[in-house]
Amino acid sequence: MAPSGQSADHRPLSADDWTTRALTLLMDEGVAAVKISRLCSDFGVTKGSFYWRFDDLESLKEAIAVKWCAQSKRSLEDMAGLAALEPLERLRAMTRGVVNDRMWSVQRALRDWARSDEQVAETLAQTDAFMFGLVQQTLEELGSAPDRARTLAGLLVYASIGFAHGPSGLPQPDEGDIDGLMRLLAEDRGTRGGDQPPAT
């Protein structure tokens, strides 16, 4: 039988090998699949092999968090980098990205782990703060006064987190809802400083 690809030969497994495989499992099969025993059987090694690279499961989770947050930040930067688009379109792109992203399971797992792991918590916190900054800034470009931009951005970011956590009976927003949201944000335009709000 031909070698099945993976580690049919026995070159050593790096820490990144473990982390990459774990993240893949997390995305494909959910948090329940992220188990040391599962990883070992995937790689065809025994558990001692895992413990050579990591202190325990927690360390692996921290590594997963770092890897995923880096990826996530990069894709957010890409969206924001579309500075060519006018602010409202950028917001719409981000919203759509949040709504139909299938990365939720990862985000949920990370927030869960963050509650018992300071490292994971901090990694996630940075990503959250980054996103908050992007949204706030975009809203200000849109014409919202700084105060309102801050409140609205908080609302939007928290909503996106909540959205990742509840298929629970709430209406799943469709394109129309996104339009409604954008209209709502757009109307905020002109609330800044001394400008006159257009009366329609």
Next chain:
Amino acid sequence: MAPSGQSADHRPLSADDWTTRALTLLMDEGVAAVKISRLCSDFGVTKGSFYWRFDDLESLKEAIAVKWCAQSKRSLEDMAGLAALEPLERLRAMTRGVVNDRMWSVQRALRDWARSDEQVAETLAQTDAFMFGLVQQTLEELGSAPDRARTLAGLLVYASIGFAHGPSGLPQPDEGDIDGLMRLLAEDRGTRGGDQPPAT
């Protein structure tokens, strides 16, 4: 030594005894404390005793969900029952309730369980829908057009869920932020039907 209260004598444990104790544990010590072995040692019985009342852990979780959602719905009704207050004050009360409630750990656990348990999911969904309805209705009383009320209510409810899931680097809203939010909602007044929006 005097009998320590609990089940020093051996009257049978009802299903509700198990559920009540489990919910208490969930609130006091978090989801990690909700274990069959822990409950048994608390009650001073063996595991077989648990399996006489429940099929498995899942069944217990479903029972916990039902119990907690009923409680939660009741306290929401109390808030909404303050119809004496004007709508904005009702919203403020709900917001404050959501923000400093220490029932988050319960809510998080339930949403987690809901992902692998249809029963829990449905129980939670009803509670969510109930809350959504309350907020939407209150916003309409406040003067928002139905469309906007729907979008805004969705945003608010999702934000409250997200809020329960992320101490993560986002600014924790203080009284000032709540004021800002209320001002934002209040300005929505008069957007209804053919009315003229007041130009300040």
Next chain:
DNA sequence: ACCTGAACACCGTTCAAGT
């Protein structure tokens, strides 16, 4: 009807021993 006791499966963790 309600519970004990002993067994089992599964998973994380440790560690001496191998190459």
Next chain:
DNA sequence: ACCTGAACACCGTTCAAGT
């Protein structure tokens, strides 16, 4: 340096047997 193998602790689940 990198991994095996066997052991252990912990937890959920089952089931025959007790009262």
